[in-house]
Amino acid sequence: MLRIRALCARILTQFGRDRRTLVLLFVAPVLVLWLLTVILNGTAASVHVATVDLPEALQTQLSKTDAHIERADASQAKDLIDADDVAAVLSMDGDTLRVELEGTDTGKSQQVMAAVNEAMAALRKEHQSEVEAAQREAEAAMQRKAEQLQSIMANPQPKTQQRMASAVDELMQAADPEMEALAVTGVDTVYLHGGEDWKIFDFYGPVFIGIFLFVFTFITSGMSLVTERTGGTMTRFLTTPISGAQILSGYTAAFGVLSFVQSFIILGISIRFIGFPCVGNMWFLVLTCMLLAMTSVSLGLLVSALARTPFQVVQMMLLFVVPQILLCGLFDLSGAPMWLQAIGKCCPVTYGVEVLRDVMLRGQGWEAIWIDLLALFGFLAVFFVLGALGFRKKCARVRR
Numbered sequence: 001m002l003r004i005r006a007l008c009a010r011i012l013t014q015f016g017r018d019r020r021t022l023v024l025l026f027v028a029p030v031l032v033l034w035l036l037t038v039i040l041n042g043t044a045a046s047v048h049v050a051t052v053d054l055p056e057a058l059q060t061q062l063s064k065t066d067a068h069i070e071r072a073d074a075s076q077a078k079d080l081i082d083a084d085d086v087a088a089v090l091s092m093d094g095d096t097l098r099v100e101l102e103g104t105d106t107g108k109s110q111q112v113m114a115a116v117n118e119a120m121a122a123l124r125k126e127h128q129s130e131v132e133a134a135q136r137e138a139e140a141a142m143q144r145k146a147e148q149l150q151s152i153m154a155n156p157q158p159k160t161q162q163r164m165a166s167a168v169d170e171l172m173q174a175a176d177p178e179m180e181a182l183a184v185t186g187v188d189t190v191y192l193h194g195g196e197d198w199k200i201f202d203f204y205g206p207v208f209i210g211i212f213l214f215v216f217t218f219i220t221s222g223m224s225l226v227t228e229r230t231g232g233t234m235t236r237f238l239t240t241p242i243s244g245a246q247i248l249s250g251y252t253a254a255f256g257v258l259s260f261v262q263s264f265i266i267l268g269i270s271i272r273f274i275g276f277p278c279v280g281n282m283w284f285l286v287l288t289c290m291l292l293a294m295t296s297v298s299l300g301l302l303v304s305a306l307a308r309t310p311f312q313v314v315q316m317m318l319l320f321v322v323p324q325i326l327l328c329g330l331f332d333l334s335g336a337p338m339w340l341q342a343i344g345k346c347c348p349v350t351y352g353v354e355v356l357r358d359v360m361l362r363g364q365g366w367e368a369i370w371i372d373l374l375a376l377f378g379f380l381a382v383f384f385v386l387g388a389l390g391f392r393k394k395c396a397r398v399r400r
Contacts, residue, residue, distance in 0.1 A: 028318035035323055038340060045335035047111040050077040052091040058184055061122045062090070067115035081192060084362075088112040096186045103194035104361040105203050116187060123184065193362050198277065205276040206356035207330050209266060213259070213289055214296045214349050218321055221255055221300035222313040230309065245388045252297050252384065259293030260286070280359035284369065288359070291376040292352035298383035299348075305390040324349040329357070348379040 046068040051059060062069050072080060077089040081100065087108040089100045099116055101109045194202070263286045270276045278285070300313070303320055307313045327333065327344035334341075344350050351372040358364035358372075 025315070028315070032318055032322050032326075035326055035340075039326060039331050039333070039336055045332055047088075047108050047115070048086045049112060049115065050080050050086045050089045052077050052089065054090060054092060054097075055184065057126070058097070058119060058123055061119035061126070062115065064122065065115040065118050067112065090116070092184075093188065095184060096188050097184045099187060099189045101189065101191050103191040103198070104357065106194075106198055106200040107203070113189070120184065120187065193279075194277070202277050203357075203361070204330070205270065205274075206360050207328065207353050209270055209276075209289070210292055210328065210349055210353040210356055211325050211330070213262065213266065213293050214324070214352070215317070215321055217255065217259060217262075217293045217296040218300040218303075219314060219317070221251065221297040222304040222307065222316075223310040225251065225301055225304040226307050226310050226313055229304075248298075248301055248384065248388050251301060252294060255297040256290060256294050259290050259297075262293065263289035276360065278360045279363035281365070284359045284366070285356065288352055288355045288369075288373065288376070291373060291380065292348065295348045295352075295376055295380040295383065298380050298387055302383050302387035302390065305387065323347070329353045348376055351375045351379075 046066055048068045048070060049062070050070050050072045051062065052072060052074050054062070059069070059071075070080075070086065072089075074091070077086075077091070080086045081089050081102050084102060084104075087102050087105065091098045091100070097116070097120070099112065101112060103109060267278075267282070267285055267289065271278045299320065303316050304313060307316060323343070324347040327340070327347050328349040333344055355369045355372045355376075358369050362368075
């Protein structure tokens, strides 16, 4: 019993002296849990829909649904749906409502169609109520005219025949009231991207590809450098003329080659065997995956400078990787606080996932993705420079 107590005391003392482990053990899980709570408890975002010259009755009914309705002309609506700022554009083709869905997010498409069906049902109900009211009014008018006709027939007067003919005409008009036709008689649905056969997982496939690339590369690169440092290999490296920046460059280049092969394997299996849709250029996907993986490598090497053991690298995922997973597009952040959306824009995974979605789901080309790729390259450069500076300090300590 004393031996068990002594061993327990030694382990607790060891953890008590390791402040990094204590922070990762107690603070990081609470931080991630709080972040997840903010995301999931955020206001449910309404699906955005642009309307072009709709009948006022339908426009009114649409405004009563949960969808956020925005009036626009044809040119503005095209720009909005091309930029993925709206989930659909509603316009008229004769007396048919044309619903043009953006299509990549099946969930949003379903919300749009639910709003359209709700508005159409309300429009038909309102029209039916108007018809029934007109029929009741017509029946009352017919009753009055019939009574008037009976009165004329019961009290013959000069020009009785002319009065009877006029009363009969009025009776016929009351029996057949003029009704305005229903403004919309049908709905035609078209897809800008995708189609009815797309599943909800097709929208999240690119997200998981980006997440898995980033996470596993981060763990592998960070643990590799820490293992070499704790095993003495790094010390032997530093006795040679090689500099810290050259060591990090070598690691980044090596993992860049591995990420090239990894990208081909993951993308090939995802598209060929799992069945993820891909309507864009495969080489854009490979380039994006390589940049994302190399950014993960540079972040892993930067974080490894803060870790003393490979186990701490895994623990640091809670601080440096898990928030990126939550904010990269796995959840819809349009209803989240603005500060949380701003943090999401500071995560490299967000830009990688956006490019993967643009290419795989929308078939976008270089003109649509180059800014996101430039952002990824910027993260890569910043993480590399910071990692090199931190590594140079460690090199200086070792060489003393």
